[in-house]
Amino acid sequence: MSWPRDLHFVTSFNMRTNWIIVFSALAVTYSCKPKKIESDWNSGEANMAAYVAIGGSSTGGYMHDALTYEGQQNSLAAILGSQFEMVGGSPMVHPSVASSSIGWSLTGASVLELGFKTDCNGTTSLSPVRTGPTGDATVLNNIYSSTNRNFGIPFLSSLKLNDASYGDPMNGTHNPFFARMASSSSSSILTDLSATNMTFCSIQVGVDEVLEYARKGASAGSLAPVNGSAGSGFTGSIQELMDLVESKGAKAVVATIPDVMTMPYFTTIPYDGLDLDAESAESLNQIYNPIGINFVVGKNAFMIEDPNAGVFGVRQMVPGELLLLNVPLDSVKCYKMGSVFPLRDEFILTLDEQQEIRTAVEGYNESLVNMANSKGFAVVREDYFYKSFSAGMVYNGVSLNAQFVSGGAYSLDGLRLNPRGNALLANEYIRAINQKYNARIPYADPIKYKGIVFP
Amino acid sequence: MSIFRCASCYSTDMNATQLKKIFLMFLTSGICTTSFSQGYQVNFQGQKQQGMASAGTALPQDASTVFFNPGAASFLEKGSIEIAMTPVFGNTLFEEDSTGVTGRTNSPMGKPFSVYALLRNKKVEALSYGIGIYTPFGSTIQYEDGWVGRFALTRLELMSIFVQPTISYQLNDKLGIGAGFVYCIGKVNLQKDIPVIDQNGEYSHAELSASASGMGVNAGVYFKASEILSFGLTYRSKVTMGVADGTAEFTVPEALAPNFPNGSFSSELPLPQVITLGAAFMTNENLSIAADINYIGWSAYDTLAFDYVNNTESLEDTRSARNYENTFAFRLGGQYKVSDLLSVRLGLAYGMTPVQNGYVTPETPDADRISYTGGLSLNLHEHFDIDLSLLYTHVERWDHNLETNLTGKYTTNVVAPGFALRYKF
Numbered sequence: 001m002s003w004p005r006d007l008h009f010v011t012s013f014n015m016r017t018n019w020i021i022v023f024s025a026l027a028v029t030y031s032c033k034p035k036k037i038e039s040d041w042n043s044g045e046a047n048m049a050a051y052v053a054i055g056g057s058s059t060g061g062y063m064h065d066a067l068t069y070e071g072q073q074n075s076l077a078a079i080l081g082s083q084f085e086m087v088g089g090s091p092m093v094h095p096s097v098a099s100s101s102i103g104w105s106l107t108g109a110s111v112l113e114l115g116f117k118t119d120c121n122g123t124t125s126l127s128p129v130r131t132g133p134t135g136d137a138t139v140l141n142n143i144y145s146s147t148n149r150n151f152g153i154p155f156l157s158s159l160k161l162n163d164a165s166y167g168d169p170m171n172g173t174h175n176p177f178f179a180r181m182a183s184s185s186s187s188s189i190l191t192d193l194s195a196t197n198m199t200f201c202s203i204q205v206g207v208d209e210v211l212e213y214a215r216k217g218a219s220a221g222s223l224a225p226v227n228g229s230a231g232s233g234f235t236g237s238i239q240e241l242m243d244l245v246e247s248k249g250a251k252a253v254v255a256t257i258p259d260v261m262t263m264p265y266f267t268t269i270p271y272d273g274l275d276l277d278a279e280s281a282e283s284l285n286q287i288y289n290p291i292g293i294n295f296v297v298g299k300n301a302f303m304i305e306d307p308n309a310g311v312f313g314v315r316q317m318v319p320g321e322l323l324l325l326n327v328p329l330d331s332v333k334c335y336k337m338g339s340v341f342p343l344r345d346e347f348i349l350t351l352d353e354q355q356e357i358r359t360a361v362e363g364y365n366e367s368l369v370n371m372a373n374s375k376g377f378a379v380v381r382e383d384y385f386y387k388s389f390s391a392g393m394v395y396n397g398v399s400l401n402a403q404f405v406s407g408g409a410y411s412l413d414g415l416r417l418n419p420r421g422n423a424l425l426a427n428e429y430i431r432a433i434n435q436k437y438n439a440r441i442p443y444a445d446p447i448k449y450k451g452i453v454f455p
Numbered sequence: 456m457s458i459f460r461c462a463s464c465y466s467t468d469m470n471a472t473q474l475k476k477i478f479l480m481f482l483t484s485g486i487c488t489t490s491f492s493q494g495y496q497v498n499f500q501g502q503k504q505q506g507m508a509s510a511g512t513a514l515p516q517d518a519s520t521v522f523f524n525p526g527a528a529s530f531l532e533k534g535s536i537e538i539a540m541t542p543v544f545g546n547t548l549f550e551e552d553s554t555g556v557t558g559r560t561n562s563p564m565g566k567p568f569s570v571y572a573l574l575r576n577k578k579v580e581a582l583s584y585g586i587g588i589y590t591p592f593g594s595t596i597q598y599e600d601g602w603v604g605r606f607a608l609t610r611l612e613l614m615s616i617f618v619q620p621t622i623s624y625q626l627n628d629k630l631g632i633g634a635g636f637v638y639c640i641g642k643v644n645l646q647k648d649i650p651v652i653d654q655n656g657e658y659s660h661a662e663l664s665a666s667a668s669g670m671g672v673n674a675g676v677y678f679k680a681s682e683i684l685s686f687g688l689t690y691r692s693k694v695t696m697g698v699a700d701g702t703a704e705f706t707v708p709e710a711l712a713p714n715f716p717n718g719s720f721s722s723e724l725p726l727p728q729v730i731t732l733g734a735a736f737m738t739n740e741n742l743s744i745a746a747d748i749n750y751i752g753w754s755a756y757d758t759l760a761f762d763y764v765n766n767t768e769s770l771e772d773t774r775s776a777r778n779y780e781n782t783f784a785f786r787l788g789g790q791y792k793v794s795d796l797l798s799v800r801l802g803l804a805y806g807m808t809p810v811q812n813g814y815v816t817p818e819t820p821d822a823d824r825i826s827y828t829g830g831l832s833l834n835l836h837e838h839f840d841i842d843l844s845l846l847y848t849h850v851e852r853w854d855h856n857l858e859t860n861l862t863g864k865y866t867t868n869v870v871a872p873g874f875a876l877r878y879k880f
Contacts, residue, residue, distance in 0.1 A: 034548040034866035039555045116710070126710050397606035397859035398650040408650065427553070443553035445603060453652050454708035 041086050044439030046251045047199040048089035052149045053077035054193060054241070055204030055255070057211075057416045058425065060152025060177065061094070064128075065413035066103030066111035067139055067154060067177060072096055074419030077150040079426040079444050080202060087441050089200075094150040095181040097139050102132045104139035106155060106176075111135075112412040114405065115455055120334035126405070126455075128412035140169075140176045144183050151193060153178045157209040158237040159224050164188045194244055201245045201252040202429060205238060206364050207260065207382070210357060211415055214260050217324055218353035219346040226363030235367040242375050253433050254372035254379050256365040258386035261354055264404035265325040265414030271317040274300040274339055284339055295339075302338035304348050314342045322349040325404075325414045378436030385428045395424065396447055408451040419449035495613055495819055496727075496751065498784075498804075499541040499567040500589045502842035502875035506830020507788020508802025510747040512687035512733025514790075515677065517877060518571035521585035521621045524687045524733070525633030527677035528623035529583040533879045534575050539842070540568040541873030543594065547820050551603050551863040558602030562610070565594040565871075581625040585635070588618050591691075592726045593641065598817060605648040605658070607859045608817040615641035615696065615726060619673055634674035639694050641667045643701075643724065649715070653708040663720060663761065665701030669694040671726075685735045693728040693755055697721075703763060705770075714769035721762045725755035727779075741792040749786070753779035753809030775858055777816075779809040788828070795834060800844070802828035808852070815854035820865030822852035842875040 053059045053076070061067065061075030072078060072094045081092025097103065103111035110132035117127035154177045165171040166189065167182030179185070183192050213223050229236035245252050260266070274295075276284065281295040288295065288303075291312055301316040302323060309315035317323065323338075327347040331337035349357075365383060372379045389409070392401035400421075401407040404414050409421030417425060423446035430441050501519030504511035511520075515527035518535045543565030549558040569589035576582035593613035598604065616639065623633030642665065649659035675689035698721055705715035733747040756779040762772045788802030804826040810819060830844035848869045855862040 032544050032546040032868050032870060033559070034546060034868055036548060036550060036557055041555065114710070394858070394860050396604060396861050397647075442555045445551075445554045445556050447603060447606070447650070450652060450656070451650060453654060453656075455654060455710045 039442070040440060041442050042440050043084070043087035043089075044434070044437040046433060046437040046439055048084040048087050048441075050149065050197050050199045051077075051081055051084050051089050051092065051202070052151065052193065052196050052198035052200070052250075053080065053202045053204075054151040054189070055202065056152065056156040056208030057154045058152070058207070058422055059202065059204050060150065060154050062152075062154035062177070063411035063413070063416045063418055063422075064103075064112040065411070065416075066105040066109065066135060067097060068103035068111050069097045069099040069101060070419075071103070071111075072150070074422055074449055075150065075152055076204065076422050076426055076429070077152050077202065079419075079423050079449070080429055081149075083426065083430060083441055083444050084200070087439065092149060093145070093147045095143055095145070095148050098136075101136040101139055104135040104137065108135050108137070114412060114452060120330040128405075140180050142180055142182065144181060146183070146195065148181055149196065149198075151181070151189060152204075153181075153189070153208075155208050155212055156189075156205060157212070157224070158205050158234050159209075159231055160189070161205070161237050161241055162188050162190045162230050164191070190241065190244055193241075194248070196248075198245065198248050198250040201248075201250050202255070203238075203241065203245070203252055203377075204255040204382075205241065206234065206257040206361075206368070207255075210257055210361055210364075211260050214349065214357055215265060215324065215326065215415060217326075217344075217346040217348050218356065219344075223357070223360045226360065226367060234364050235371070238368060239371055242371055242377070245377075246375055251437065252372075252375070252377040253429050253436070254368055254377050255429070256368055256379065256381050256383045257361045258382045259358065259361065260415075261322060261349065261357070262386055262390035262402055263415055264402055264407065264410050266322045266349065267402065268325055268404040268414065269323040269327065271319065271321050271323055272299045272301045273323070274302050276300055276339075280339070287340065302332075303340075303342040304338075305342045305344055306350070317348070318351070320351055320354075322354065323347060324349065378432040380429045380432040382425070382428065385425060389424070398447060400424070405452055412452070418451060420446045420451045423449040495592050495594070496729075497543075497565070497567050497591060497594060499543070499846075499871065499873060500569050500587075500591060502539050502541075502830060502844045502873050503790070503800065503832065504745075504788070505541065505844035505846060505871075505873055506800030506802060506828055506842070507745055507790060508786040508804035508826060508828050510733060510745040510786035510788045510802065510804075511735075512675070512689055512731045512745075512747050513677065513685045514687075514733070514735035514743060514745040518573035518585060519569065519587075519875075521571050521573060521587040521619065521623075521635065522569070522589055522591075522673065524675035524677055524689050524731075525585070525621045525623050525635050525673055526631045526675035526689070527687055528573055528585050528621065528633055529581060529625035529631045530677060530679065531573060531583070532575075534573050534583075535877050535879040536572045537875050537877035538568070538570045539873060539875035540566065541844070541846075541871050542566060543869060543871045545867055545869040545871075547596070547865055547867040549598075549602070549604065549817070549820070549863055549865050551861075553862065554603070556603045558604060559599050560596055561599050562595045562597035567594070569875075583623045583625075583633075585621040585623065586619065587621065587635065588616060590614070590616055593643075596818065604817045604859070604861050606650050607856070607861055608645070608647050609660075610644070610646040611818045612644040613641070613724075614643075615639050615667075615694075617694075621673070629679045631677040631679075632675070633677075634672060637671040637673055637692070637694060639669045639671065639696065639726070641669075641696050643667060643696075643698070649705070649707065651707060651711060659705065659707040659711070659715070661706075661715075662704045663701055663722075664704075665698040665720075665722065667696035667698045667724070669696045669726070683737045685737075687731070687733040687735075689729075689731045689733075691729045691731075693752060694726040696724045696726060698723060703761075711769070714767050716765040716767065716770070718763060718765040720764065722760060724759070727755045728752040743790045745786075745788050745790070747784075747786040749784040751782050751784065751809065754781045755779070756809070776814065778811055778814050780811055782807040782809045797834070798832040800828070800830040800832075802826075802830075804828070810852075812854060813857040815852055815856060815865065816859075817861070817865075820850070820852055820867055822850045822865075824848050824850045838879050840877050840879070842873075842877070844871075844873045846871040846873075
């Protein structure tokens with residue numbers, strides 16, 4: 001091999017090659033990265049400058065059976081608020097719990113987390129556990145601020161919207177979660193709402209009161225009648241709220257009420273989850289065969305109390321009946337609850353009770369949709385969303401469904417959505433708003449919001 | 456087998472310090488990602504051809520003919536040995552429709568390379584032997600941390616190296632045939648996040664890695680109709696890359712470790728057959744035009760399946776529909792000999808995507824594409840020459856993936872400057 005003339009050529013070749021490398025590196029730097037096209041997000045005919053949220057647990061951020069700072073920051077109102085910021089909304093203001101707080105549930109307990117629990121058989125398994133022995137009562141301290149724009153009130157009842165004692169801690173039927181944000185102990189939700197300068201409002205009223213009835217097995221309290229004036233009927237109460245929103249010149253999105261019985265709280269424990277060996281079946285048969293009830297080895301329907309069931313007022317559950325997550329599982333596993341000792345009404349939704357709830361919700365929804373339409377408000381069909389969600393969905397490669405814990409979207413109380421679930425729901429609101437008001441509000445990214453945290 | 460190791464070993468073989476330096480510069484300047492070209496096929500197997508949109512089935516010019524048309528190799532008068540490399544700088548941007556959220560790739564530079572040697576038989580003039588080592592499929596795509604499609608894919612590294620010993624025979628003045636046996640080794644590494652978070656808010660992660668191997672053939676016919684017109688037809692068979700014993704590793708919260716047991720998996724990936732018909736037109740001594748049509752058997756890739764040895768309720772075997780379709784690519788290139796020292800080239804290619812609507816994934820954000828190419832050769836010495844090439848392509852694809860529901864637009868830019876060093880004898 002003979003190289004031309006001398007090394008000089010080699011050096012210049014070398015330099016030329018280096019230049020080529022430099023030029024390709026430059027070409028790469030400038031041409032490589034595709035440019036992002038700026039999106040023309042806008043709020044259309046709606047004005048998101050001052051967004052006010054009125055609603056229940058989801059709106060307020062009650063999840064994992066407690067009100068916490070993290071829950072509030074991932075509430076429906078918070079997620080919607082941050083999306084609205086991209087179309088001219090000002091940052092959302094919540095009646096915030098201290099960020100270090102372990103939260104407060106309706107019963108005074110702390111927030112649930114996923115941990116390990118050992119049951120009466122000594123078996124340890126993943127289970128929701130409380131983060132502390134009791135809740136943080138300072139959550140209930142009144143922190144009224146005129147700038148608050150999140151009126152998400154866990155356990156809200158439509159009939160109480162205009163109740164001036166609803167925020168009065170001295171009143172037996174007050175709501176502690178309204179009391180903590182009320183301007184005074186004699187102000188109603190509507191009075192405080194009317195003091196805001198809302199330009200847009202989300203209305204999610206109804207689901208909490210249905211849940212409150214359903215989660216106790218329809219054994220306590222009652223559902224509001226569909227019709228009736230403000231304070232005594234659902235329709236009149238909501239009408240008054242919508243009139244107020246309209247009088248403020250605000251536009252709104254109104255949510256329908258889902259079929260709560262698709263929630264994991266109602267669907268996790270099978271009605272026929274009484275698993276018997278030969279010995280247990282035999283001893284139960286000695287008790288129940290005389291009244292015509294027979295048990296077999298393997299799966300059996302649980303025994304429940306039912307005043308209408310014959311002389312003894314007990315019977316087995318039938319397919320379609322729901323056994324709720326409030327049932328004390330240790331008592332079922334080790335102390336013969338649901339077999340020798342039939343389950344009480346508060347743990348069961350019978351077919352009749354389910355029908356009662358469904359009929360009421362249908363009435364509420366019809367009323368909500370009619371009223372919203374006549375006001376020209378957007379309607380978000382939460383009922384459709386929950387229904388399709390219970391069949392399962394895949395979001396950006398993530399499988400989500402209505403199963404307890406593993407479904408990924410419900411919080412550990414099995415009733416309220418977790419942050420990711422709230423983001424999915426928030427996107428339904430945005431879809432409705434975009435359609436109604438010719439807006440282009442960006443959807444939230446549910447993946448950015450937490451699902452269930454595992455130990 | 457690591458590309459890095461081989462790159463340096465080839466440069467030692469060539470015994471040229473400059474070469475080593477160039478390699479090092481390329482290897483350290485990886486600032487953009489690699490991107491696939493038409494599925495996961497990579498059409499960088501010869502620098503002269505790359506300058507002409509990778510056409511050249513009917514235009515034998517150097518030892519890379521071992522790949523482009525084994526039937527034409529025997530028509531080459533000189534033996535040669537060459538090494539070539541094409542650093543691929545690509546960058547993909549994903550823009551999600553609904554949220555406006557974007558995700559970018561930040562993967563390492565692609566490093567397709569080729570090594571060819573072609574020898575004329577000393578006793579039987581019509582016979583040539585050759586060997587080709589090249590990388591016709593695969594590359595690495597890596598998305599930035601926390602990107603919106605993280606549960607579909609965070610990184611895919613796919614590498615295949617084909618080794619092809621070849622024999623080529625010139626039947627007469629006009630007709631040549633040739634065939635090579637292909638042995639392929641490869642590796643694959645696929646990573647994605649699992650939508651389960653631990654106490655620190657970290658997502659879980661899955662990493663599947665495996666080596667694979669496969670076999671195939673590359674056969675061709677070359678017909679030199681006249682001094683100005685020639686034709687070529689080649690068949691490169693499908694190679695199925697089988698994974699018998701891959702490693703699946705899961706980083707999950709302690710409580711879920713039993714649900715995601717580390718262990719073994721099996722899978723396979725087809726590298727599709729390619730049938731190419733080419734024509735070359737030598738208008739005069741200085742100007743040649745080459746045109747190729749590829750027919751690519753992508754329908755072989757209908758499912759990506761992973762079969763885990765240890766199945767649990769959370770870790771089931773997966774079968775993801777890919778449903779690729781057979782496609783064509785059309786390639787047109789021209790070469791002009793400016794002087795004894797310099798030849799220049801231009802090319803234009805149109806490639807159809809095998810990926811149907813509904814099946815675009817972050818692994819292959821693919822679309823129909825036009826590629827623009829250019830190149831030049833410097834005939835520096837009786838025994839030594841150098842080729843340079845450059846490819847640019849811009850790809851846009853909107854899709855709603857039916858499996859993951861990831862919906863948005865992928866935009867990819869690719870710049871691929873390549874070079875070859877050749878010793879002729």
